[in-house]
Amino acid sequence: MTDLQSIKTRFGIIGNYPALHRALEKAIQVAPTDISVLVMGESGVGKEFIPKIIHGESRRKHQPYIVVNCGAIPEGTIDSELFGHEKGAFTGATATRKGYFEVADGGTIFLDEVGELPLQTQVRLLRVLESGEFMKVGSSQIQKTNVRIVAATNVNMLKAIDDGRFREDLYYRLNTVQIDMPPLRERRGDVHLLFRKFAIDFAEKYRMPELVLTEDAVNYLENYAFPGNIRQLRNLVEQMTVVEQNRTVNSTKLAEYIPMNANLPAVVQKTGPGSISSSEFNSEREIMYKILFDMRSDLNDLKSLTSELIKNRGNDDLSSQEKNLINRVFTPEPQTQNQNSLLYFENSAQNQTHHPTMYSGSNDEYDDVEDIEIEETNSLSLQNNERELIVKALEKHKGRRNKAADELGISQRTLYRKIKQYNLED
Numbered sequence: 112m113t114d115l116q117s118i119k120t121r122f123g124i125i126g127n128y129p130a131l132h133r134a135l136e137k138a139i140q141v142a143p144t145d146i147s148v149l150v151m152g153e154s155g156v157g158k159e160f161i162p163k164i165i166h167g168e169s170r171r172k173h174q175p176y177i178v179v180n181c182g183a184i185p186e187g188t189i190d191s192e193l194f195g196h197e198k199g200a201f202t203g204a205t206a207t208r209k210g211y212f213e214v215a216d217g218g219t220i221f222l223d224e225v226g227e228l229p230l231q232t233q234v235r236l237l238r239v240l241e242s243g244e245f246m247k248v249g250s251s252q253i254q255k256t257n258v259r260i261v262a263a264t265n266v267n268m269l270k271a272i273d274d275g276r277f278r279e280d281l282y283y284r285l286n287t288v289q290i291d292m293p294p295l296r297e298r299r300g301d302v303h304l305l306f307r308k309f310a311i312d313f314a315e316k317y318r319m320p321e322l323v324l325t326e327d328a329v330n331y332l333e334n335y336a337f338p339g340n341i342r343q344l345r346n347l348v349e350q351m352t353v354v355e356q357n358r359t360v361n362s363t364k365l366a367e368y369i370p371m372n373a374n375l376p377a378v379v380q381k382t383g384p385g386s387i388s389s390s391e392f393n394s395e396r397e398i399m400y401k402i403l404f405d406m407r408s409d410l411n412d413l414k415s416l417t418s419e420l421i422k423n424r425g426n427d428d429l430s431s432q433e434k435n436l437i438n439r440v441f442t443p444e445p446q447t448q449n450q451n452s453l454l455y456f457e458n459s460a461q462n463q464t465h466h467p468t469m470y471s472g473s474n475d476e477y478d479d480v481e482d483i484e485i486e487e488t489n490s491l492s493l494q495n496n497e498r499e500l501i502v503k504a505l506e507k508h509k510g511r512r513n514k515a516a517d518e519l520g521i522s523q524r525t526l527y528r529k530i531k532q533y534n535l536e537d
Contacts, residue, residue: 118164131292138165141165145259149290152263152291158292171259175217177218179192220258220261224265224266225262225285226271227264296337303329310352313353317352324359505530512527
């Protein structure tokens, strides 16, 4: 099997990020087979390299390789483009025309932006995938084709299925093997390597000196979010190569092209207790974080007030309802036997010595409240909330960790670490 470094050299792929290597390794592994592959990733991450690798390393490498941008072909003509048409099939069809599936027989078709396909075309594509059969537009004759299909999209396919914009059976047929391309913001260590590669290429193309980054400029780039991913970085380097007279670029100069504050959360100006305005946030996830931190603050105040209540009032002055409420406030959920837990309240006689219940008849026990570390309790509460969000995301996406990570707005690497931390492997 071809080694990873030779593939990177052959196709001009730059970077050492583990998730990138994993995507390339999967492409190499599936290349000798004929199974369908779905490449997932944001726009501009370089998804087009994966089908090239798959075709180049397959037995079909000497056969046609056709790229079809499904989002760029008008809905009224896409069936004709893919499957061909007979003469007179529609206005303007002055001759019989072969479609891509007929032309690429024996080779590979890369369906870029497959999530944009019309539903009618999805039905035709599903038939090709299942039986290798298709019919030209305006024809009743069934034709056979032997084509390897690799598809790519930046669309949330599960949401598209829920919205009725994409067929579920076609999704699972395309997604025999899924390859995820990481966004550039997760590849901080690769940003400078890519910049240098583009700087050399454009310096040679335009016959100009190569751009060089200062240390602060490198740090600036590595902390920029790059919503346009590699495509945005490439365009940035090309623009600066042509425009800038000074070939040494610092962070101040970079900020003129890509302002850092365009990728940071908006600063929240709190105008009143508990006031939250949706316009102050860039995403629902930030709103959720804001609510959680406000809850943490409120819980901190509640615990402080409760502590004062316990110290200032005797046991006999508290009603049973108040005692139950206070117990619920100070008792952490027994999800794990964590040694760092605050106080673990149990009603069993076995644990009363080391973990006294709040109300067992002696006012001296209220002195234990002074030892409560409120910040640690808050931390446990946030951990519980975080664990619950992860569980819900995994359940929603039926255990698909890459989809759950997208839902939570975190990287897959972070999600794997959290799953291990909270013992959610099963």
